[in-house]
Amino acid sequence: MEIKEAQELVDKWVKKYGVRYFSELTNMTILTEEVGEMARIMARKYGDQSFKKSDEKYDLADEMADVLWVLLCLANQTGVDLTQALEKNFEKKSIRDKDRHWKNEKLR
Secondary structure: OOHHHHHHHHHHHHHHHOOOOOOHHHHHHHHHHHHHHHHHHHHHHOOOOOOOHHHOOOOHHHHHHHHHHHHHHHHHHHOOOHHHHHHHHHHHHHHHOOOOOOOOHHHO
């Protein structure tokens, strides 16, 4: 699935099942919440924290998809073409970081 198609599918879903988008501020808050849920799993699975019984219901892939969903909603609401934005971001990083990471001894 292309990013543009994902944005369109989210928009269709919201209009069919969600009535309308939540406000941009509400979605920003929801995005923060979803990133927090993803961080909880990461801290327990890859970090030093241990899982609690209440953590068993969380699935990393599902939490990542929730983060992406809300990001797609925000892009739609604010008129951002994420395909174009990502292409520009690659270009920016390729120029800015061309040698930066190769010179970083901590990455070797």
